Amino acid sequence: xxxxxxxxxxxxxxxxxxxxxxxxxxxxxxxxxxxxxxxxxxxxxxxxxxxxxxxxxxxxxxxxxxxxxxxxxxxxxxxxxxxxxxxxxxxxxxxxxxxxxxxxxxxxxxxxxxxxxxxxxxxxxxxxxxxxxxxxxxxxxxxxxxxxxxxxxxxxxxxxxxxxxxxxxxxxxxxxxxxxxxxxxxxxxxxxxxxxxxxxxxxxxxxxxxxxxxxxxxxxxxxxxxxxxxxxxxxxxxxxxxxxxxxxxxxxxxxxxxxxxxxxx
Numbered sequence: 001x002x003x004x005x006x007x008x009x010x011x012x013x014x015x016x017x018x019x020x021x022x023x024x025x026x027x028x029x030x031x032x033x034x035x036x037x038x039x040x041x042x043x044x045x046x047x048x049x050x051x052x053x054x055x056x057x058x059x060x061x062x063x064x065x066x067x068x069x070x071x072x073x074x075x076x077x078x079x080x081x082x083x084x085x086x087x088x089x090x091x092x093x094x095x096x097x098x099x100x101x102x103x104x105x106x107x108x109x110x111x112x113x114x115x116x117x118x119x120x121x122x123x124x125x126x127x128x129x130x131x132x133x134x135x136x137x138x139x140x141x142x143x144x145x146x147x148x149x150x151x152x153x154x155x156x157x158x159x160x161x162x163x164x165x166x167x168x169x170x171x172x173x174x175x176x177x178x179x180x181x182x183x184x185x186x187x188x189x190x191x192x193x194x195x196x197x198x199x200x201x202x203x204x205x206x207x208x209x210x211x212x213x214x215x216x217x218x219x220x221x222x223x224x225x226x227x228x229x230x231x232x233x234x235x236x237x238x239x240x241x242x243x244x245x246x247x248x249x250x251x252x253x254x255x256x257x258x259x260x261x262x263x264x265x
Contacts, residue, residue: 001027001063001258002027002063003027003065004028004029004032004061004064004066005068006031006032006055006058006067006068007033007067007069007073008033008038008039008043009239010246011242011246011247011250014248014250015068015247015250016031016042016046017046020046021047025254026254028048028050030051030053030057030061030062031043031052032069039052055076056080059077059081059084062081063087064087064088064114065081065087065088066088066089066091066250067091070092070184071094071187072095073092074090074092074095077090078102082102082106082109082113083109084109084111085109085110086111087111088111088112088113088114089250089254090115091116091118091187091250092183092187093115093179093187094187094189095179096115097176097179098199116249116253117191118187118188118249118250119188119215119217119232119242119245120217120230122230124264125228126192126196126228128225128265129196129221129223129225129228130195130196132225134197134223135223136201136203137192137193137196137201137202138202138219139192139202139205139220140205140217140218140219141188141207141215141216141217142167142209142218143208143209143212143215144210144212145161145162146240147215147241148182148185148208149161151184151185152180152181152182152183153180153181153182154170161208166210167207167208167209168207168208169206169207171206175189175192175202175204176193186206189202189204212233214233214234214236214243215233215236215243216231216233217230217232218231234246
């Protein structure tokens with residue numbers, strides 16, 4: 001099968017490299033990036049260099065298109081791909097919140113939108129629990145100051161991250177609000193909300209914690225099944241906003257799409 005990749009940052013490069021080395025059952029048919037010159041050395045290192053194309057050409061040449069380029073590109077990727085009957089894999093999950101039109105577009109053209117677990121664990125249990133009654137889902141994310149710098153919420157509220165000396169709550173609200181204020185930081189909260197009780201009922205807390213050097217996510221779920229609590233401490237990749245687990249999750253997801261044995265909900 002042919003895979004198109006939009007975005008050649010940490011996630012996109014890891015996936016393309018995995019395909020080039022035969023670790024996933026896909027051939028990369030085409031790629032696209034906003035900064036082609038920055039990707040030249042990487043592409044030249046591949047055994048089978050995929051062509052650089054514009055979005056419509058990537059969608060046309062692929063059976064499935066992977067988005068690893070950021071929230072602003074999600075709508076265009078979905079419209080170009082889904083309208084052609086091509087599945088999409090979305091990493092910038094926050095851009096899907098309150099977008100039933102994109103889901104309807106997929107239905108109309110018999111195409112699907114896939115969301116890997118990314119930087120979180122336990123979505124299988126949450127999805128199972130959501131089949132019954134869930135009372136509450138609360139997520140707390142702890143990040144070192146450098147991982148939060150440049151976020152719109154930080155800039156708009158003039159929060160001086162360098163002055164924070166102890167773990168401090170800087171945001172409380174819903175995943176919908178969090179993804180608008182921190183579009184590059186908390187897409188994981190969108191995945192949690194979509195797997196569970198939705199972006200309006202899920203509660204989200206973001207902490208700036210200068211005592212940690214990892215991105216930490218905790219999710220507590222209470223429902224008729226009982227109570228669950230998960231915690232993951234993600235080692236950042238070279239892009240401190242993206243954990244290593246995020247691209248590993250994408251690689252595994254591509255493997256399981258065509259796998260004979262599927263494990264987990």
